[in-house]
Amino acid sequence: RKEVEQDPGPFNVPEGATVAFNCTYSNSASQSFFWYRQDCRKEPKLLMSVYSSGNEDGRFTAQLNRASQYISLLIRDSKLSDSATYLCVVTTSGTYKYIFGTGTRLKVLA
Amino acid sequence: DAGVIQSPRHEVTEMGQEVTLRCKPISGHDYLFWYRQTMMRGLELLIYFNNNVPIDDSGMPEDRFSAKMPNASFSTLKIQPSEPRDSAVYFCASSSGLRIPYFGPGTRLLVL
Numbered sequence: 001r002k003e004v005e006q007d008p009g010p011f012n013v014p015e016g017a018t019v020a021f022n023c024t025y026s027n028s029a030s031q032s033f034f035w036y037r038q039d040c041r042k043e044p045k046l047l048m049s050v051y052s053s054g055n056e057d058g059r060f061t062a063q064l065n066r067a068s069q070y071i072s073l074l075i076r077d078s079k080l081s082d083s084a085t086y087l088c089v090v091t092t093s094g095t096y097k098y099i100f101g102t103g104t105r106l107k108v109l110a
Numbered sequence: 111d112a113g114v115i116q117s118p119r120h121e122v123t124e125m126g127q128e129v130t131l132r133c134k135p136i137s138g139h140d141y142l143f144w145y146r147q148t149m150m151r152g153l154e155l156l157i158y159f160n161n162n163v164p165i166d167d168s169g170m171p172e173d174r175f176s177a178k179m180p181n182a183s184f185s186t187l188k189i190q191p192s193e194p195r196d197s198a199v200y201f202c203a204s205s206s207g208l209r210i211p212y213f214g215p216g217t218r219l220l221v222l
Contacts, residue, residue, distance in 0.1 A: 034210060043201060043213035044153065087153065096141055097166065098211060102152030 023088030135204030
């Protein structure tokens with residue numbers, strides 16, 4: 001079983017739609033969680049951290065469910081520019097090993 | 111501010127040749143990571159350094175791969191001899207302490 005698993009997609013949604021992705025992790029000792037965004041043929045860039053109580057950044061909401069060992073990303077009012085691959089990232093306490101999921105592709109359609 | 115710098119950006123080589131990838135981390139960052147990304151396996155951590163010292167190289171696939179960090183502003187990832195299955199995008203990333211890593215633009219490697 002992979003340490004971090006994501007549905008590869010693609011998720012094809014119309015502009016203005018709300019879309020949500022989940023990511024599951026296998027290590028219960030995982031401590032920190034992030035969402036990265038990667039555009040085609042570019043490097044991954046941090047989108048947002050995920051806090052235990054959930055957090056919001058504009059149209060983006062991230063949540064953590066430790067009991068079920070998953071994190072989620074919700075995008076409201078999708079824009080064409082949101083089209084990208086979204087990578088879930090997990091780290092374990094006492095290590096700087098950032099474990100990346102394989103990503104979920106999102107295509108926002110006009 | 112300059113981000114992480116990688117060179118070359120693209121590399122095409124023939125099987126059996128030596129390949130050297132280079133990275134200059136963000137100034138002041140004390141952690142440096144080498145990742146490999148493929149369609150099948152996603153982004154995999156190969157090795158990371160703290161203050162120029164290799165901390166965890168468990169992700170290095172084989173003895174054909176080696177990485178060095180002779181000083182705080184330079185690191186290399188070497189593949190010798192290269193094989194077609196090494197074709198991938200290789201990313202270098204750096205971070206400061208507990209903060210999240212910032213990635214360089216990557217090196218696209220194609221081994222024929």
